[in-house]
Amino acid sequence: MPGQREGDGTAAKAVSDPRREFAEALRDARELRLAGKWTQAQLAREVRTSSSTISRIEGSDFPIPSNLPEIFDQIFETDGRFKDLYERIREQGYVAHAQRRMKLETTAVAIAEWSQTVVPGLLQTPSYARALFRAGKPRAANDEIKALVRARMERQELFQRKSPPDFSAVVCESVIRRNVGGADVMREQLAVLLSHGKRPTSVVQVLPLGASCHALMDAPVSILTTASGTVVVHTEGIRSGSMIEEPGDVRHLSRSYDVVTASALSPDASAELILKVMEAL
Structure with missing residues (x-):
């Protein structure tokens, strides 16, 4: 079937790792922000999305809107980390x-x-x-x-x-x-x-x-x-x-x-x- 990957159950962990890294990186960036911790609602207002979207992204169980990784890199000054993780997420699951x-x-x-x-x-x-x-x-x-x-x-x-x-x-x-x-x-x-x-x-x-x-x-x-x-x-x-x-x-x-x-x-x-x-x- 189109889009499948070969492998055993260990492939699941490999497929989902970049998403977990993205979620953890976002949570850390938000909570360890040098200028002061942001709540999910505060971050949502900053990037013009909903707090539920931020919550679900940090829960590793939601498609990441394509415009957000670059915005996250800008506001957290993470030098492309979120964009790189997003590209890895997109590439995972495809042969x-x-x-x-x-x-x-x-x-x-x-x-x-x-x-x-x-x-x-x-x-x-x-x-x-x-x-x-x-x-x-x-x-x-x-x-x-x-x-x-x-x-x-x-x-x-x-x-x-x-x-x-x-x-x-x-x-x-x-x-x-x-x-x-x-x-x-x-x-x-x-x-x-x-x-x-x-x-x-x-x-x-x-x-x-x-x-x-x-x-x-x-x-x-x-x-x-x-x-x-x-x-x-x-x-x-x-x-x-x-x-x-x-x-x-x-x-x-x-x-x-x-x-x-x-x-x-x-x-x-x-x-x-x-x-x-x-x-x-």
Whole structure:
């Protein structure tokens, strides 16, 4: 499954260590502040967030808003420590071949996704992601699964930017019909697909099961465009993946994605089908 890591129960500790370090560093910085200890509420006011957000970050059980690490470094004069820990948190839970893709994802101005098997990670709900990770790693400790889900959810912060990337996703009809995690999980997941389809910067389409064969049948594909106009393609298998940058290959895969998009249902027709499947659960 996309985003998994190999290893035994010891991987859970490795995955979650940077988050615990971040939590402890924030608590220490707040309580040992030279100018006087801050309460969580005082720190929250200083960084313009809620005290509950600070509390949950210090409890190691909350996605860290992407703007806060740099602010923490500024107000506590920690010379990039919080930013470095945040990058380690983001990288944990992803196999090596996906780490560069993840970094590009945070700054991409456009992202296009194709998936023939599961809902793309950027659109997954926590429950759906948890079901996938649990199915793919049946012997994993609960803490490891929890950390992997949390890391996947943090990727979705890019949709909360003031200027989010242009985003498009095409999924095979089998994706919306495959019962991952049970009816309740799928209803929630399909509702999220519908909500993304209504965003002004997003397009969600479904490729019907009756569509003819195409060049992207074998693997999911992500096409990322940087602010400089560079386009790279990331493909992923069960335990492997690659970043494709050779211009000819990028053009070929981008063209193949265009063909899939043209063969898919329109956004409105896709939403109608998703709603029909959701209501039948």
